[in-house]
Amino acid sequence: MNASDVFVIGGGIAGLSIAWRAATRGLTVTLADPDPGSQATRASAGMLAPVSEVTYTEEPLLRLGLASLELWPAFAGELEAAGGIPVDLRCDGTVEVAYDADDLAQLDELAAFEEKLGLRVERLTGRQCRQAEPMLSPNVRGGLLARDDLWVNPRRVAQALQQAFQNAGGRIVRERVTTLEGLPADHVVVAAGAWSPSLLPGLPIRPVKGQILRLRGPRGFLSTCVRGTVRGSEVYLVPRDDGEIVVGATMEELGFDTRVTAGGVYELLRDAREIVPGITELELAETFAGLRPGTPDNLPYVGRHGDVWVAAGHHRAGVLLAPLTAEAVVAGLFGEADPMPECTPARI
Ligand SMILES: Cc1cc2nc3c(=O)[nH]c(=O)nc-3n(C[C@H](O)[C@H](O)[C@H](O)COP(=O)(O)OP(=O)(O)OC[C@H]3O[C@@H](n4cnc5c(N)ncnc54)[C@H](O)[C@@H]3O)c2cc1C
Numbered sequence: 001m002n003a004s005d006v007f008v009i010g011g012g013i014a015g016l017s018i019a020w021r022a023a024t025r026g027l028t029v030t031l032a033d034p035d036p037g038s039q040a041t042r043a044s045a046g047m048l049a050p051v052s053e054v055t056y057t058e059e060p061l062l063r064l065g066l067a068s069l070e071l072w073p074a075f076a077g078e079l080e081a082a083g084g085i086p087v088d089l090r091c092d093g094t095v096e097v098a099y100d101a102d103d104l105a106q107l108d109e110l111a112a113f114e115e116k117l118g119l120r121v122e123r124l125t126g127r128q129c130r131q132a133e134p135m136l137s138p139n140v141r142g143g144l145l146a147r148d149d150l151w152v153n154p155r156r157v158a159q160a161l162q163q164a165f166q167n168a169g170g171r172i173v174r175e176r177v178t179t180l181e182g183l184p185a186d187h188v189v190v191a192a193g194a195w196s197p198s199l200l201p202g203l204p205i206r207p208v209k210g211q212i213l214r215l216r217g218p219r220g221f222l223s224t225c226v227r228g229t230v231r232g233s234e235v236y237l238v239p240r241d242d243g244e245i246v247v248g249a250t251m252e253e254l255g256f257d258t259r260v261t262a263g264g265v266y267e268l269l270r271d272a273r274e275i276v277p278g279i280t281e282l283e284l285a286e287t288f289a290g291l292r293p294g295t296p297d298n299l300p301y302v303g304r305h306g307d308v309w310v311a312a313g314h315h316r317a318g319v320l321l322a323p324l325t326a327e328a329v330v331a332g333l334f335g336e337a338d339p340m341p342e343c344t345p346a347r348i
Helices: 013-024 059-083 101-116 126-132 154-167 193-198 262-275 277-281 322-333
Strands: 004-009 029-032 094-098 122-125 142-146 171-173 185-190 206-216 225-230 233-239 244-248 283-294 301-305 308-312
Touching: 004 013, 013 029, 013 059, 013 154, 013 308, 013 322, 059 154, 059 322, 094 101, 094 126, 101 142, 101 225, 122 126, 126 142, 154 171, 193 206, 193 283, 193 308, 206 262, 225 262, 233 262, 244 262, 262 277, 301 322, 308 322
Parallel strands: 004 029, 004 185, 029 171, 094 225, 185 308
Antiparallel strands: 094 142, 122 142, 206 244, 206 283, 225 233, 233 244, 301 308
């Protein structure tokens, strides 16, 4: 194997983004993955939603999410031009809806928190929710509109990244790396998602299972991304340009288990049907389960870790954080300022 400047292990959205950006900065880059884009990235709904996903006590993650969201339009534009594959970046906003009175009270509290943080959300009555998204059930009590949240098709992003990376001179080796010893490169980047600890024992990353469905319907069946709270449980429906609707997702702490279960599918369809009853007419095109790389503080590890670089542990936000993660690792390789200092692996 020829020597490279950089050897990236893992071809999910993290590794592919880093590899592409490093190659466009003139570095010689090799990426190893037996099946790029096949794991959490393949499962992902692709919501770029720091506003509607904001959670109490996770303000550092919000800052990173907003910073990466700002990079997404230019990142997607450059990627489409370089990879020749449209990535379906959508800017129609996210409607967050509540099903019953308790769900509405919870959403009201969230809105107050979002407003306190200076985030742009608009409160909607049930009728206004249905004006924004006509397929919503008449039972929806009310909601919020987060105009700044975007979404993208992560499968297309992964394809475009592979193409753009190779067009920039990068090399993909379809192999699993079993040891960090003797890799032919000046810099090694471990971006192997939930599997990163197999190469870096002691890295506190665990798999968090997410079951997710793909329905197929007519184009334009839904015009916005819909997130719902239904009797306290959360569900989302993300439309694609070809009529696909992604319905997700469970959160399960079951180790490396990727079985799709009857219970998981049932709960997702049950909750999704409460807020968009018309989905029962759509084809159930795919069921899938992916493993989010979770960390103890829900922030990824991005930066220098001993002799190597790490970019792993992006949990629920790996697609959102991909442009910023790539920028951070490439900045590190060139000795430039780190845009994600709170993600340093030194905090382990
Ligand atoms: C159901 C679900 C829905 C999600 N929805 C969203 C969302 O809406 N928005 C969002 O931002 N995020 C979302 N996420 C999270 C997001 O998908 C992940 O954070 C992101 O994909 C992580 O990317 P990654 O590249 O680190 O990992 P992965 O995509 O898992 O990629 C890791 C890669 O490493 C490779 N690999 C592993 N071991 C080795 C090895 N030894 N040698 C070589 N290669 C190796 C694997 O083959 C794999 O391709 C979702 C996740 C799930 C599961």
